[in-house]
Amino acid sequence: MKTLKAVWKDRDLRKKCLIVLGLLVFVRILAEIPAPGVNSDYFEAVIESNAALGILNVMTGGGLSSLSIVTLSVTPYITSSIIMQLLAVVIPSLGEMQKAQDKKTQRRYKWIIFGVGAALALVESLSMAVGFGRQGMLISYTAWNVILVTAIWTIGAVFLAGLGEFISEKLIGNGISLILTINILASFPSDLYSVWEAINAGSVIGLKIAEIAGVIVFFVLLLAFIVWLNSTCREVPVVHAGKLAGSSTYAQRHEDVIPLKICQGSVIPVIFASSLLSLPTLITTMIGHGEDSFIVNLLNSSNWFVMTRPVYTLGVLIYIALIFGFTYFYIDISINPIEMADNLKKTGATIPGIRPGRPTSDYLRHQLNLTAFIGATALSIIAVIPYIVGGLTGLSNLSLLGTSLIIVVGVIIETKELLESKVKGSLYMEKVYKGGIFHHG
Amino acid sequence: MVKFLKDVKNTWKVLKMPSVKNDFQSVGIVLVVSLISCLCLTGIHLGMTEIITLILGI
Numbered sequence: 001m002k003t004l005k006a007v008w009k010d011r012d013l014r015k016k017c018l019i020v021l022g023l024l025v026f027v028r029i030l031a032e033i034p035a036p037g038v039n040s041d042y043f044e045a046v047i048e049s050n051a052a053l054g055i056l057n058v059m060t061g062g063g064l065s066s067l068s069i070v071t072l073s074v075t076p077y078i079t080s081s082i083i084m085q086l087l088a089v090v091i092p093s094l095g096e097m098q099k100a101q102d103k104k105t106q107r108r109y110k111w112i113i114f115g116v117g118a119a120l121a122l123v124e125s126l127s128m129a130v131g132f133g134r135q136g137m138l139i140s141y142t143a144w145n146v147i148l149v150t151a152i153w154t155i156g157a158v159f160l161a162g163l164g165e166f167i168s169e170k171l172i173g174n175g176i177s178l179i180l181t182i183n184i185l186a187s188f189p190s191d192l193y194s195v196w197e198a199i200n201a202g203s204v205i206g207l208k209i210a211e212i213a214g215v216i217v218f219f220v221l222l223l224a225f226i227v228w229l230n231s232t233c234r235e236v237p238v239v240h241a242g243k244l245a246g247s248s249t250y251a252q253r254h255e256d257v258i259p260l261k262i263c264q265g266s267v268i269p270v271i272f273a274s275s276l277l278s279l280p281t282l283i284t285t286m287i288g289h290g291e292d293s294f295i296v297n298l299l300n301s302s303n304w305f306v307m308t309r310p311v312y313t314l315g316v317l318i319y320i321a322l323i324f325g326f327t328y329f330y331i332d333i334s335i336n337p338i339e340m341a342d343n344l345k346k347t348g349a350t351i352p353g354i355r356p357g358r359p360t361s362d363y364l365r366h367q368l369n370l371t372a373f374i375g376a377t378a379l380s381i382i383a384v385i386p387y388i389v390g391g392l393t394g395l396s397n398l399s400l401l402g403t404s405l406i407i408v409v410g411v412i413i414e415t416k417e418l419l420e421s422k423v424k425g426s427l428y429m430e431k432v433y434k435g436g437i438f439h440h441g
Numbered sequence: 442m443v444k445f446l447k448d449v450k451n452t453w454k455v456l457k458m459p460s461v462k463n464d465f466q467s468v469g470i471v472l473v474v475s476l477i478s479c480l481c482l483t484g485i486h487l488g489m490t491e492i493i494t495l496i497l498g499i
Binding site for chain 1: 445448449452453455456457458459463464465467468470471472474475478479481482483485486489490493
């Protein structure tokens, strides 16, 4: 509350926050406008038959199921960022650009991500228009309709990515994350309604009240678990010893820590795993045959935890294995223990009990592997919960549960911390201008 | 593998976790923001559905 009051008092912050809120409302208005020439009900059935596609639908704010003009939302841009992160490992020049400190190179790197995102949006829109168009997604499957829908979806995705970047650079918060979060939140009311309908189907009032209380307690505990996952880390102690000041050296032990978050990749491993699993079902749906094969059914998350088809639940094990695999893969490509050890050595810092150089990098790698194991286990639990609930209750694709909630929690907490730091910064500047700092100092 | 799991257990013991108070404070913030957003988003959805029905007749 204090932060909100301080934000409201600060004219500049208030203006920025109101513009961001206005732009987010505008994004949702766009997501409600259907693309011309499409059968809006078509994708709802496809998503019902493949729960893994549900994650994509939630991230696009239901854009996929309603086939709005911004159907793809910011997902091509996010995919492009992930691809570029992977490419930076194999292409050294890209890696250097990614780590560059100067604004010009950073801007160029962002433009490359933007360009790749636009190309991906075009490819995805065209594949959807051609692949699903002839299956009934387009009201009339003509070349003109395919071109029109492809153009609208591509422009929509590029516009939203640009809007996200505009919010990040000129206003406040991470624009892309905020758009993603508002899209996820948009599917909460319909999910709540589905849960309410399921509970209301019962006839005993006492049981209904108990079910509602159970759902609330479960939801709050799940949120607490996700907050825990977001904030828990392994702090590796570091000691800086001996500093040089002018012509005299003084020894001053300065203790510090390297925080290794247990959930380094956030939801990226789950997104990778779900995308990979949804591919066979998506391809067989697009080509129109092979949908009933054992492998496709095993990988289709809609068949998991369904009592009448228990054998397909084994597919969960593949899903969990993929989450673990991608968690380690993400850490391997995004964190370089050798570089971390080198930086420690350059700054004269050491980890107590560990020699600098190779032993330090080996120690850090081992610690990363251990924390990643805990993170991947927690992530797997959260990722599997919607499928267990879906299989047992018939309520599939609930964005209220699972990985989309990790994104919502992460972005809300991150934005809250950002606002707090901005408020502190502006209060400090106010004091400096009034001379308060110097009077007290 | 056994050694790795033992190391995981030891790492678990030294993890820096948020206090229960801080954890639930964050849960409260997330719940309030989500609830307000859901109300506004439902309003936008219902309003836009009405407008689209009026304009396009679908």
